[in-house]
Amino acid sequence: MSSDRALSGRGGRFIREVEPVWFLILHISLFVYSLSGVCAKMAGRAGNTGTQRILWFGLELLIIGAYAIVWQQILKHMTLTFASVNMPVAVIYRLLWSRLIFHETVTPKMLIGSIIILIGITIGVSDNGKN
Amino acid sequence: MGRINIYHLVWLFSVLIASFSQVLLKVAAGKKYPDRIREYLNPFVITAYGILFMSMLLTMFxxxxxxxxxxxxxxxxxxxxxxxxxxxxxxxLKEKIGMRKVIGMLFIFAGSLVFAI
Known part of the structure; x- marks a missing residue:
């Protein structure tokens, strides 16, 4: 299924302001960027093993650098407002990593907050970019 | 949250300048450049990342x-x-913000508060 069709409804595209391919690139980059926090935490956990700490820190820098390069291309294809509406998805990814990788506790408040954020993103991206 | 002090305002200022740096990146993205290198190494992008770095230091402070x-x-x-x-x-940037975006942002703001408070 093409990305165009995946984001389309019967009444036309759900996301009308941005080309679906750039919407996907935006979300892939936000997903990858959220992993930089995992690297930072892993670096912090590495203890006195210098090599591991440097490796995780290096990976974090690599992710941030790659994100910065892609981000500049993303901003060419959408308004800053549209991009900023999608940024909070990182909160949900962070929650996912904290549970899956670090086995931290996820409270009901966190889950409810994430659902409200997701609803907000869904409403925000459905805006057609006009007043 | 406790009593608000000057350092809360410092942190808020750091968030404000980080947001401003995004505006600079958007301005840079809207310009035409003779090659890929200058697309990234131009005054807007360099200043934006400089401000982001300052914002990071202010948050730490x-x-x-x-x-x-x-x-x-x-x-x-x-x-x-x-x-x-x-x-x-x-x-x-004179971007237009439709009603759905405003409502979406209110949800996002409320969700962030529920998430962390």
């Missing part, structure tokens, strides 16, 4: 031990980014 800034206040302060960026985009 605000959260310094003894400044009585509880990390839980991040819920409110960090969420202000979702207000600052659209407002700055509207004022500086």
């Amino acid at each position: 605000a959260l310094w031990d003894g400044h009585n800034v509880n990390y839980s206040s991040s819920a409110i302060i960090q969420s202000m980014e979702y207000v600052f960026i659209p407002v700055l985009s509207m004022l500086i």
